[in-house]
Amino acid sequence: MKLQLSEEDAAFREEMRTFFTTQIPQDIRDTVTARRELSKDQIVRSMQAMNAAGIAVPNWPVEWGGKDWTPLQRHIWHEEMQLAGVMPPLAFNASMVGPVIAAFGSQELKERFLPKTANLDIWWSQGFSEPDAGSDLASLRTTAVREGDEYVVNGQKTWTTLGQYGDWIFTLVRTDPTVKKQAGISFLLIDMTSPGLTVRPIELIDGGHEVNEVFFDNVRVPVENLVGEENKGWDYAKFLLGNERVGVAPVGSTKRTLAQAKEYAKTAGAGGTSLLDDPLLAAQIAELENDLLALELTALRVVANSADGKPHPASSVLKLQGTVLQQAVTELWVDIAGPNALATGAGEGSDVPELARTATPNYLNYRKASIYGGSNEVQRQIIAGTILGLRG
Amino acid sequence: MDFTLDSEQIALRDAVRGLLGKAYDSSETRRQVTKTDPGWDEKTWQRLAEMGALGLPFAEEDGGFGAGPVEVSIVAEEIGRVIAPEPYVEAVVLAGGLVAAAGTAEQRAEIIGALAEGTLVPAFAHTEPAARYSEKPTVTAAASGDGWTLTGVKEPVLGGARADLLIVSAAVEGGTGLFLVKPDADGLTRTSYATFDGGRAAHIAFASTPATPLGEPGADQSAAIASVIAAAQIAYGHEALGAMATALETTTAYLKTRKQFGVPLMTFQALTFRAADMYVSLELARSTVTWATLVLLDGAAAEDVIEAASRAKLQVSKAGRHIGQEAIQLHGGIGMTAEYSVGHYTSRLTAIDHLLGDGRHHLSALSTSLDDHGVVEPLP
Ligand SMILES: Cc1cc2nc3c(=O)[nH]c(=O)nc-3n(C[C@H](O)[C@H](O)[C@H](O)COP(=O)(O)OP(=O)(O)OC[C@H]3O[C@@H](n4cnc5c(N)ncnc54)[C@H](O)[C@@H]3O)c2cc1C
Numbered sequence: 001m002k003l004q005l006s007e008e009d010a011a012f013r014e015e016m017r018t019f020f021t022t023q024i025p026q027d028i029r030d031t032v033t034a035r036r037e038l039s040k041d042q043i044v045r046s047m048q049a050m051n052a053a054g055i056a057v058p059n060w061p062v063e064w065g066g067k068d069w070t071p072l073q074r075h076i077w078h079e080e081m082q083l084a085g086v087m088p089p090l091a092f093n094a095s096m097v098g099p100v101i102a103a104f105g106s107q108e109l110k111e112r113f114l115p116k117t118a119n120l121d122i123w124w125s126q127g128f129s130e131p132d133a134g135s136d137l138a139s140l141r142t143t144a145v146r147e148g149d150e151y152v153v154n155g156q157k158t159w160t161t162l163g164q165y166g167d168w169i170f171t172l173v174r175t176d177p178t179v180k181k182q183a184g185i186s187f188l189l190i191d192m193t194s195p196g197l198t199v200r201p202i203e204l205i206d207g208g209h210e211v212n213e214v215f216f217d218n219v220r221v222p223v224e225n226l227v228g229e230e231n232k233g234w235d236y237a238k239f240l241l242g243n244e245r246v247g248v249a250p251v252g253s254t255k256r257t258l259a260q261a262k263e264y265a266k267t268a269g270a271g272g273t274s275l276l277d278d279p280l281l282a283a284q285i286a287e288l289e290n291d292l293l294a295l296e297l298t299a300l301r302v303v304a305n306s307a308d309g310k311p312h313p314a315s316s317v318l319k320l321q322g323t324v325l326q327q328a329v330t331e332l333w334v335d336i337a338g339p340n341a342l343a344t345g346a347g348e349g350s351d352v353p354e355l356a357r358t359a360t361p362n363y364l365n366y367r368k369a370s371i372y373g374g375s376n377e378v379q380r381q382i383i384a385g386t387i388l389g390l391r392g
Numbered sequence: 393m394d395f396t397l398d399s400e401q402i403a404l405r406d407a408v409r410g411l412l413g414k415a416y417d418s419s420e421t422r423r424q425v426t427k428t429d430p431g432w433d434e435k436t437w438q439r440l441a442e443m444g445a446l447g448l449p450f451a452e453e454d455g456g457f458g459a460g461p462v463e464v465s466i467v468a469e470e471i472g473r474v475i476a477p478e479p480y481v482e483a484v485v486l487a488g489g490l491v492a493a494a495g496t497a498e499q500r501a502e503i504i505g506a507l508a509e510g511t512l513v514p515a516f517a518h519t520e521p522a523a524r525y526s527e528k529p530t531v532t533a534a535a536s537g538d539g540w541t542l543t544g545v546k547e548p549v550l551g552g553a554r555a556d557l558l559i560v561s562a563a564v565e566g567g568t569g570l571f572l573v574k575p576d577a578d579g580l581t582r583t584s585y586a587t588f589d590g591g592r593a594a595h596i597a598f599a600s601t602p603a604t605p606l607g608e609p610g611a612d613q614s615a616a617i618a619s620v621i622a623a624a625q626i627a628y629g630h631e632a633l634g635a636m637a638t639a640l641e642t643t644t645a646y647l648k649t650r651k652q653f654g655v656p657l658m659t660f661q662a663l664t665f666r667a668a669d670m671y672v673s674l675e676l677a678r679s680t681v682t683w684a685t686l687v688l689l690d691g692a693a694a695e696d697v698i699e700a701a702s703r704a705k706l707q708v709s710k711a712g713r714h715i716g717q718e719a720i721q722l723h724g725g726i727g728m729t730a731e732y733s734v735g736h737y738t739s740r741l742t743a744i745d746h747l748l749g750d751g752r753h754h755l756s757a758l759s760t761s762l763d764d765h766g767v768v769e770p771l772p
Contacts, residue, residue: 134724136652159725204728205735206588211725270526280752280759331713334746338753339519341746342593343548345585350595351521351547360588360742364735367720368728375724377662 013076016055020084024049029085033260035358037208038087040123040165047089047120056089057118061102064114071303082252092124092161093117097170100187100240104228113189125166125192127157127214128237135378137172138181138234142216144173144188146223151175151188153219159372163199163212166192172233179231187233189225196220204368206361241374248315248373249322251296258288258329264355265336275336288328295321313387320379323369330366333359393771395682401466404445408470411439416474419733425477426590430554432477438510440467446484447508450492455505461623461688465630465681472634475740477590479515479551483507485627487514487559489620494570494607503557503572515555517546517573517596518617525749527614531598533562533569540605541579542571542598550747552594553584559606560598567612571603578602589743590736619694622701625748626688629681629704632712632744636674639719639737643667646723663722670715677711680704683770690772699761702754709751712741 005013028042038046050056051065058074060066069077081088088094098117101109116122133140142155153173160169169190176184190197196219202211228236262285265275275281295318302312334341337356344357370376384390397405415436416422425433440446448463450456464485471480484507491503491514506512520530531544542562552558558573573580579599587593607613644667647658657663684704688697716738720727727734745751 129725132651134652136654139653203730205730205739207730211728268524270522270524270528271530272522278752278756280756284752327717334742335750335752337746338524338750339548339746340521342550342587342591342743343585343595344588346548346583346593346595347585349583350585351545353521360739363742364588364739367717367738368725370721371724371728376721377660380662 009072009076012073013080016077016080017084019053019055020081020086023053024084024086028087032085032087033256034354035257035362036354040162043087043090044120044123046087047093050089051119056120057094057098059095060098060114060118064098064102064110065118066102072300075299075303079252082250083256085256090120090123092126092170093120093122096126096240097124097189100170100227100236103239104187104232104236106224108224109189109227122167123162123165125160125163125169125214127160127169127171127190129159130156131158135375137237138185140172140174140185142171142173143177144175144186144221146175149223151221151223151226153188153190153216153221155216157214157216158202158211160199160212160214161210161372163192163214164201164209166199168192169214170227172237175233176231182234184231185233185237186230187227187236188221189227190216190219190221194219194221204365206365208361208365249295249299249318250326251292251299251322254322254326254329255292255296258285258292258332260355261285261329261333261336264353268336268338268356281335284332288325288332291321291325291328295325316379316382316387319374320376320383323376326369327363327366330359330363334363395686397462397466401462404463405466405470407443408440408445408467409473411443412436412470412474412476415439416476419736420731422475422477422590422736423730426586429584429592430551431586431590431592432479436476437478437513440478440480441508441510444508445480446488446510447504449484450488450504450508451500454492454500455508456492457508461626461685464623464627465685468627468630469634472631472636472740473638475590475635475638475736479513479591481624481627481631482515482550483513486516486620486624487555487557489623490516490559490570490613490616491606493616493620494613496607499572499606512556513551513554514557514559515549515551517549517552517558517560519546519548521545521547525753527568527617529561529563529568531560531562533564533571533603535610536600540571540603540609541600542573542603543600545595545597547595548587548593549596550587550591550593552596553582553592558596560603561613561617562603564610564612568614568617569610570606570613570617572606573598573601573603587743589739591743615694618698621748622694622698623688625701625705626681626684628744628747629677629684629701629708632708632741633674633678633681635737635740635744636670636677636711636715639715639734639741640667640670640674642734642737643670643719643722650723657722666718666722670718673711673714677704677707680707692772699758702749702757705749706751706754706758709745709754712745713751716741 028046031038047056057065058067058069101113130140144151144153169192171188172185173188174184175186196217198215200213201209269275299318302314337359340352340356341360343352444457445467447456448459452458488507534541560571560573561568579601581597583595584592650657681704684700687700719734720738723734726732
């Protein structure tokens with residue numbers, strides 16, 4: 001056992017830190033640290049800056065732009081970007097569809113899509129969930145019926161994050177309704193400009209528009225857009241959902257947000273006094289810092305032990321506790337903002353600092369974190385069933 | 393000792409429930425109302441006035457109906473059940489309460505009568521950007537000639553832009569005074585904006601703005617303010633109880649109907665136990681808030697009411713967070729959407745938590761008085 005990073009890894013961390021704090025456009029990092037929403041253009045520029053440096057998709061096979069990094073190095077890469085206020089590469093591209101195409105797609109699909117996916121020239125959306133297929137994803141009903149060289153797709157997807165920016169959507173569709181539900185699903189890539197495809201916005205409770213419904217009305221999709229084999233889509237989806245060991249717990253950004261909250265609290269008391277003088281708040285922050293430390297150390301144990309490429313069973317701990325702490329810090333922000341948290345709609349001319357105004361929309365918005373990407377109940381089920389062997 | 397409503401109180405509850413249930417028959421109706429200024433429905437406010445709900449806590453000689461905190465709590469709870477955006481606690485309990493507590497006989501008759509009739513909606517401009525929950529304002533009042541002027545900024549002021557009359561707290565020699573400011577007063581600017589719970593707040597700036605003292609000119613009104621705020625904290629507690637009850641009912645109904653894996657969600661014990669815990673939170677909050685109302689009804693000493701209000705607000709803060717967060721979580725994605733109701737309940741509960749002191753603020757206050765008592769004794 002040993003705590004220190006090897007010289008090589010320490011140098012790597014320095015290199016990453018320098019890159020993220022100097023090479024990502026300042027306006028983007030300012031937006032992240034102001035806890036404002038990034039524009040599409042900012043997300044694209046951010047990922048393209050990383051791709052130009054060859055570090056946008058380190059988890060991909062080397063021939064498609066990946067890096068032969070160790071899980072620890074990938075962890076460091078991910079932590080450093082979050083600490084620097086840099087948004088991680090768009091997950092739909094970098095950690096979802098990219099690795100699936102690289103692992104299961106035809107050579108033609110790889111050439112056609114991977115470079116553009118790494119550079120965010122194509123913005124991907126994720127079309128898995130449906131109104132009646134959420135946690136029970138395999139019960140999805142959107143159908144793809146083969147007619148000659150095309151699939152004809154009908155149905156509805158929902159919760160499609162940032163689908164309003166999407167160029168393409170990767171979907172799970174039912175290609176065989178006669179077999180067990182997991183066995184009849186295929187993984188299909190669909191051009192979002194196809195006739196018959198419509199995107200309808202969903203407003204969330206913070207007033208923002210980040211999710212959408214996507215409707216398919218006889219959308220014709222060339223057969224060559226199928227990834228891998230027909231009816232094997234469930235395997236690819238499991239690969240997609242399970243292969244992400246790094247970054248499931250946004251420790252870096254939660255640490256940064258907590259440090260920022262602490263700084264803000266120093267003058268947020270009545271008359272500009274420090275709220276840190278309140279022992280209850282101080283204790284609450286100290287406890288959060290310790291919980292985050294425990295989480296980060298768990299993440300380090302996971303990456304240090306997953307060199308064989310198999311997911312560490314504790315990944316679910318990271319997702320579960322990562323979202324719990326992320327939400328706790330957004331809640332803390334509202335407490336620190338106090339009555340100023342009400343001034344959400346105030347614009348220029350307000351005497352309430354912007355960080356107080358965005359506190360509650362952020363808090364409300366991050367209630368999502370324990371719902372998507374495998375809800376916290378689903379994570380507990382994995383821990384109970386797979387790790388502890390408790391299957392009723 | 394009796395924690396139940398009498399038949400007249402039940403009749404009041406049913407009447408208000410009937411009225412508000414019709415006015416806010418769905419969360420979509422509420423959304424339509426909160427989309428346009430002033431963020432609430434003037435017609436519903438008029439109907440509440442006609443029903444007598446707006447004059448409940450005030451003396452008959454001031455133009456009120458001589459009822460008490462229990463009747464106010466009944467209305468507040470019904471407001472919360474449908475999260476009606478009408479400013480009941482803000483205008484009646486807070487602003488009206490201050491006039492009743494500090495105003496001259498003439499001011500009381502003039503303002504409370506109009507408030508009870510629904511023709512005048514006052515707002516209390518108290519919160520300041522750098523003041524947090526402090527009672528000490530930085531807005532200053534100066535006597536000039538035979539009048540007074542105010543200078544400084546209040547923000548966020550709930551309902552501040554729609555208000556027909558502002559009741560403003562300001563520093564006077566030796567403490568905090570209260571002043572009446574007309575919306576068209578010189579040197580007054582009001583900028584309105586939406587709050588996350590569908591309400592409206594305002595940035596209000598005073599530049600040597602003419603103001604009339606509420607009550608005795610130049611007097612320190614801190615004690616009146618503290619007592620009225622305590623009454624409003626308790627009333628907010630009831631509003632939160634109503635909201636929590638609906639959030640729990642909505643969640644329970646959803647667990648019965650939403651199917652995943654071919655079965656209703658209520659098949660999963662992990663989820664039904666969480667609903668049971670929400671119920672536990674609600675009942676504990678209900679007991680504490682109701683108790684605080686009875687302390688107020690009993691005419692207890694001001695410091696006892698203030699402490700009871702703190703205890704109630706702390707319990708409501710904990711319960712509101714628990715129930716609000718779980719209501720969304722147990723719904724899954726649908727709970728996050730503006731088209732569905734539970735998220736709005738969670739938003740409103742979050743707002744109530746941070747009005748007039750959040751849970752930690754009250755916990756801090758309570759933790760400084762541990763030495764005053766051996767045990768906490770709820771009964772006088
Ligand atoms: C903001 C946001 C963005 C999203 N983005 C995308 C996207 O881009 N693409 C996409 O495809 N999907 C996306 N999703 C969908 C997300 O993956 C689903 O919301 C999630 O799978 C939960 O499904 P559901 O909402 O239908 O809830 P349900 O499955 O109906 O669950 C309701 C509640 O029951 C619990 N539950 C369900 N089954 C069980 C069980 N067996 N045991 C115990 N508890 C259970 C859940 O954990 C939850 O608390 C997004 C969701 C949100 C909120």
